[in-house]
Amino acid sequence: MKENSKRSRYWSRFTTVIAIVAMAVVLLPIFLNDTSWPIEARDYLAHSGTEESGAINLVSAIYLGYRVFDTFGETIVLLVAVLGTMGMLSRVESLVDTSLEEEHTIGSVSGFSLTNEKRRSHALRTHLLEVVTGKIGPIVLLFGFYVMLYGHVSPGGGFQGGVIIASGIVFLALGNPQEGSSGISNPELLVRLESAAFLTLILVFFSGLLIGNGFFGNPLAHTQIPVGYIVILNAVIGMKVGTSLGFMCIAMMGGGS
């Protein structure tokens, strides 16, 4: 048996090297190619990007204006990932304390309410942590809203602001006393906010139809504030990302409530 395992290990090491060398051969020309970087797109955007989309920050002009369909796909990927992870999470928890196996629903995400979640003693909830996060929470939340709403001027925007809001929510969940999870860190409220944000996001894209600019066009294109579209999108995406990631982190911490 010893000879066989040594030979099989040698064989598996050999196939790994073959796979990596094969990939390296294909990748090398692309990495070493140094033709000059194309500048047409950059010149057009530098010249007329601002007044077309209204945003001073060109990157958010692109990913919320010109290529807003990609960003929409990305929000959907985030939504599906959170739903999938929550489904898996409840099944992992149920494997731990073999609760009733819900028949065929997707890990009973619909029925997943943290109230029946078995309260676990939180070793990490020392008093110091509670006081500090309790105080910092609102400040982080405020900063998150700033990053979200000023996406078109300073760097930042929907996603970055949303993640900071999510961490703000987690701080609040950690910070407040254990019994009631009042305020924004209550999981029920977060689920509602997330679904509402997703619906409003789609309605915003439908609004592009009104002035005949197509689904993802800018409805406020011909008004004086075309940047309004980007601000609205930033706000809605920020809310959606913030609530869904906040909800996931709270669920991962074993349930704030």
Place this chain on the structure above:
Amino acid sequence: MIILLLALIIMLAIYTLTSKDLLHGVIAMSAVSLICALLFTILQAPDVAITEAAVGAGVSTVIFVWALRHSKRRDDEGE
């Protein structure tokens, strides 16, 4: 400067894959994300730097730590 940061990222990446303790791997991964964020600020890409810092280092570290808390920290199967 960029080459120095890239070399640091490569060393951290090698460390994540070879370290026996997974928690050290997770910490090295978030260090890689942070250095990436630093690199992006140098390369005049502030948006991507904030995203990398917030999303890359922040959220994925939380998820990795949750995964480790729910399972075993030691990578004792070895090669």
Place this chain on the structure above:
Amino acid sequence: MRLEDLVYATIMLPLFGAAIALMGKLVHRNRAFAKTLEYIGAGIGLVLPWVGLTMLAPVVFSGGIVSGIVGNWYEGVGIAFRFDGLAWLIQILGYTIGLVAYIYSLGGGPRGPAFTTIFLIQTAALAATIITTDLFNLFVCLEVMGITSYVLIPTSKKPGASLAAFSYLMVSASAMVFFLIGTYGLYRLTGALSYEGIAEGLRTIGGRERLVSNMALTLLVSAVAIRVAVMPLYGWLPDAHALAPHAVSAVLSGVLIKTPLFALSRILGLFSNGPDVGHLMSIAGGITALVAVVIALSQQDAKRLLAYHSISQIGYVVAAWGMALQLGIDTALGISLMAAAYLHALFHAIFKGLLFLSVGTTIDITGERNVYALRNAVKIMRKAGERIPVTFITFLIGALAISALPPLNGFVSKNAITYAMKDSMLYHLLIAAGAGTVASFIKLSRIYLPGVPKLPMQRTPEGRRFKRVRLPSRWIAQITLALLCIAGGLWTPRLVSLVGRLIQPSFQGTLIIPALYSGENLLKTLWTALAGVLIYLVIQHPIPANLLHAIRTRPRNFKGLFVSFSLGTAGLAIWLLI
């Protein structure tokens, strides 16, 4: 209502339905309201797009192409899209199977607002993948399609399903990063992301950059080929399709492995060496068809047998599609081959979906998946409340369709393919694969017929032989698919020319329509059927049975997926260089 809005309506409606179904999660206090919200969302998402498609039909049939930039932004930076005959056909395929699979899932498959939301998002992603002509947008659509299937596969609560989803996720996610590197290579060369921009940029590049564009093309093709499960890269598919819930595996093998293939044909149209890639893919497709049938013959688990059949049938489609690209889409033979490839993709989606759903119902009722251990399932199902053996009849129609017997749609599309590639090496491969298909479906249909099982049958948990299962909505799904099989078979002579005209509107010549019911053709079908029966009798013999047992229990490890992925990519790169 401009045409562009109508085109994007077919994508936004399922997403709007998904948002409404997600609101069902909001009010999960009272179940009734959540259920109605869910059904409204599913209705909007799966039924309304049909209205959009019928309104678009006249435009597409008259050879019109709806193309432009999403949201009328500047064309250098915005996302280009193009809605033509091919896109219309693939969306028909996606929405048919999506609607029927959702109806089936009301009866048996997973439920809950989260499942409906993700199912609708998957249907929308399928529709979006085919109309985009922008490289990065294709990346995002393939990611959305992928992540919905990674989440839907483990909902079947089987431990193996999580492992299958994990392997599928790792392979596709790393392939998608290589797709990103390919996009980087092309953007650097041509400065554009839309297909037209890249094509026009590539015309003016010099000799050395030719190598770089070939390598970038190799990465794009191999990243998409993983999702199409061609020969070297099919390792993830059998576990994923066999262990997913029945409704999900019908959509997975019906639509999810075909849309990337036809999206790839848009990319290959750009490159001057597109035909070489088509040539290699057709060879790989032919080999896939034969090898996958042999492995299918060796399988014990009913759904795994069907999954391997999906690989062999997609081998048919890829062979015809590759040869069509090789000959060029503007020649008569090329168009008829591409039309045959699409027809077989559509008909395969229908009869494979039918087989997955009917075998799924049988498995749910009898609780037994092993082909050798289950016998006279018709009697068991009659006791379970199925007076008229609907599942057996629908299974029979599906089995006859896949083994290409005259009246049904499989006969038409398989003959369209083999007729068009008359005397090439692929012809013989596909004929042999056809015979193997007949043999394996005789083996699978044994589970319904009375007989003595080789292995003892597991008792269902309650000790009785069957489990109460909600039949009506399953019947509706199975019967609609069976009717589609028959309709496809009878109505097809005009369908081939119709599809041909849709794929290449500017072609005036006559297509090569196979003389379906000619004496020589019927004789060939008879011969393949007899060969199939012969093969079935041969594998009862111990020597071939042991050989098949060896094939089934060959060690399949996780690393094999990646090694075959990188070797396949390197092979394609070398093929492009010589």
Place this chain on the structure above:
Amino acid sequence: MIERALLFTLFLIGFYGIVGKKHIIKKIFGLNILNNAAVILFILEGSRIGTDAPIMDGQASAIVDPVPQALMLTAIVIGVCITALSLALAVHLYRVSGSFDIDTIRMRIQDEA
């Protein structure tokens, strides 16, 4: 030139992590590194043609190419979502099979099914 060579090695390290390592969490580390390498490559090469950040607040003269930056925002978030989902699957696999080694998981799940 050297940066691209370093990125090439980082890319191969990530690919080695996915292919060579048996431990599934290490594979997810590898996937993360692979994604990070692709993002750095895009941004590094995109910033060659300019000196200022793409914020048009008046005094930005030669700005960097904003298109790859917008694309990489999407790629980073998709990478994190894929990591989150794969970690949830990995923990579920650990709960079911009791080990993180991909081949022992396959063996334990095979004979259980």
